[in-house]
Amino acid sequence: MFLIMMMGVVLVLLGYAIGFALDPEAGFVGVILALIIYFVMMIVAFSQGKSIMLRMSNAREVKKEDYPQLYNIVEEMRLSAGMPAMPKVYVIDDPSPNAFAAGMNPNKSVVAVTTGLLKIMNRDELQGVIAHEISHIINRDIRYMTLATIMVGTVAILSQLFFRSMLFGGMRGRSSSSSNKKGNPVMMIVALLFAILAPIAIRLLYFSVSRKREYLADASAARLTRYPEGLASALEKISGSTHDMQVADKSMAPMYIANPLKPKGQRLRNLSSTHPPLNERIRILRGMGKNSSYAGYQQAYKSVTGASKGVIPESSVKNV
Amino acid sequence: MDLTTIIILVVLIILVFSLISMYNRLVKLRNQVKNAWAQIDVQLKRRYDLIPNLIETVKGYMKHERETLEAVTKMRAQAMEASGVEDKAKAEGRLSAALGQFKIAVEAYPDLKANKNFLALQEELTSTENKISFARQNYNDQVLFFNNKTEMFPSNIIAGMFGFKKEAFFEIEDPAERVVPKVSF
Numbered sequence: 101m102f103l104i105m106m107m108g109v110v111l112v113l114l115g116y117a118i119g120f121a122l123d124p125e126a127g128f129v130g131v132i133l134a135l136i137i138y139f140v141m142m143i144v145a146f147s148q149g150k151s152i153m154l155r156m157s158n159a160r161e162v163k164k165e166d167y168p169q170l171y172n173i174v175e176e177m178r179l180s181a182g183m184p185a186m187p188k189v190y191v192i193d194d195p196s197p198n199a200f201a202a203g204m205n206p207n208k209s210v211v212a213v214t215t216g217l218l219k220i221m222n223r224d225e226l227q228g229v230i231a232h233e234i235s236h237i238i239n240r241d242i243r244y245m246t247l248a249t250i251m252v253g254t255v256a257i258l259s260q261l262f263f264r265s266m267l268f269g270g271m272r273g274r275s276s277s278s279s280n281k282k283g284n285p286v287m288m289i290v291a292l293l294f295a296i297l298a299p300i301a302i303r304l305l306y307f308s309v310s311r312k313r314e315y316l317a318d319a320s321a322a323r324l325t326r327y328p329e330g331l332a333s334a335l336e337k338i339s340g341s342t343h344d345m346q347v348a349d350k351s352m353a354p355m356y357i358a359n360p361l362k363p364k365g366q367r368l369r370n371l372s373s374t375h376p377p378l379n380e381r382i383r384i385l386r387g388m389g390k391n392s393s394y395a396g397y398q399q400a401y402k403s404v405t406g407a408s409k410g411v412i413p414e415s416s417v418k419n420v
Numbered sequence: 421m422d423l424t425t426i427i428i429l430v431v432l433i434i435l436v437f438s439l440i441s442m443y444n445r446l447v448k449l450r451n452q453v454k455n456a457w458a459q460i461d462v463q464l465k466r467r468y469d470l471i472p473n474l475i476e477t478v479k480g481y482m483k484h485e486r487e488t489l490e491a492v493t494k495m496r497a498q499a500m501e502a503s504g505v506e507d508k509a510k511a512e513g514r515l516s517a518a519l520g521q522f523k524i525a526v527e528a529y530p531d532l533k534a535n536k537n538f539l540a541l542q543e544e545l546t547s548t549e550n551k552i553s554f555a556r557q558n559y560n561d562q563v564l565f566f567n568n569k570t571e572m573f574p575s576n577i578i579a580g581m582f583g584f585k586k587e588a589f590f591e592i593e594d595p596a597e598r599v600v601p602k603v604s605f
Contacts, residue, residue, distance in 0.1 A: 168540065172547035179459060180554035182561075223546075324554075 121291030228331030235320030
């Protein structure tokens with residue numbers, strides 16, 4: 101939650117800096133512009149997000165008769181999570197093993213898996229993967245990550261708008277210099293810096309949020325199945341797969357079980373990835389032993405990563 | 421109106437509202453327990469429906485396992501008759517144990533495991549049993565929340581006044597879970 105708020109702060113600051121640079125009295129106009137772009141995108145995402153995602157990934161809905169085991173496993177996890185309604189089950193024809201969840205509302209959610217995943221996973225492993233996806237739904241990660249993705253998008257649009265207005269507005273300002281307060285040079289440079297740095301900063305925050313939610317979904321999956329080894333072994337198979345996801349878009353990455361786009365650079369991979377490294381996720385799950393509760397995950401996380409602070413919010417650890 | 425009357429009125433209003441909300445909370449929790457039970461019930465019925473099909477499919481193959489099959493049929497009938505959470509739990513535990521014996525017996529019939537119809541039924545049975553145990557966990561969680569509310573102060577006063585009684589946990593004593601089956605080679 102803190103990170104999401106930080107992202108909001110970056111967005112508002114950028115809006116203010118741009119507004120201020122163009123006209124010292126109009127800082128708030130930039131903020132309003134930023135918020136308008138944000139809300140328009142949010143309305144589209146909340147009303148259309150699920151269907152856009154399904155169409156982009158070429159997923160088709162399946163019935164129990166087509167994939168009885170997959171359907172059964174989804175229902176098992178629904179019961180374990182105490183979800184009110186059965187998610188729709190979708191299958192994507194893609195040899196790369198992956199899965200994702202969609203739907204802002206646990207009552208109208210979707211779980212999609214690739215045919216590649218169904219081919220290589222046994223029952224326990226498939227259960228682990230589905231549990232991870234169901235966890236994204238019940239932990240409301242889809243909502244969180246949509247809000248976050250839109251913030252990244254809004255910042256990108258704002259920066260672009262600003263660069264363009266610099267190119268064109270700058271010239272226009274000189275030819276018809278009606279007012280002298282426009283184009284304060286110091287503020288211009290500050291805003292320019294901001295327009296360059298804000299998209300980077302917000303992306304780093306975004307990746308950090310995404311990775312946290314992945315750990316949490318792993319922990320919830322262990323709790324739902326009471327068998328962390330299932331997911332661990334599934335992740336191992338996924339990491340050994342050489343297929344790249346054919347129809348993957350980076351804005352959808354946080355909803356997949358493993359990053360569908362394998363990052364090319366090695367050095368910055370940990371900072372600029374939507375998912376924690378697979379081998380680390382596997383080691384944490386295997387470190388849980390017989391304790392498949394949140395507390396078990398927290399402890400395993402600390403011992404594997406050497407972090408003193410846990411990754412699961414303390415309130416959830418105590419509750420269950 | 422002087423200040424004391426206002427204070428007394430405000431305190432009364434707060435009191436009444438908190439009583440109402442405590443009552444509503446108890447009703448909500450009890451409904452969640454009922455709903456969780458309904459989820460288990462659906463799966464238990466599903467298992468009753470699957471067993472005759474399963475027996476019918478395997479009968480031709482497992483000629484030497486009449487006792488095992490009869491035990492399953494008998495336990496199913498007993499479980500269907502049982503009523504009340506605790507009796508049901510005991511009968512279901514015995515049915516699970518009988519099915520456990522059956523699954524061990526199946527291992528000796530390789531051609532059965534090549535039968536498509538049987539494999540589909542086996543997947544259904546496994547899944548139904550998983551669903552029972554996941555739904556049971558959820559039910560027990562809901563019962564725990566509800567029972568805590570009926571026992572803890574101050575909601576226990578409301579619970580006593582309106583007759584909210586503690587609900588029973590659904591504990592299946594599955595002998596197979598505790599005793600490791602003896603397999604001799």
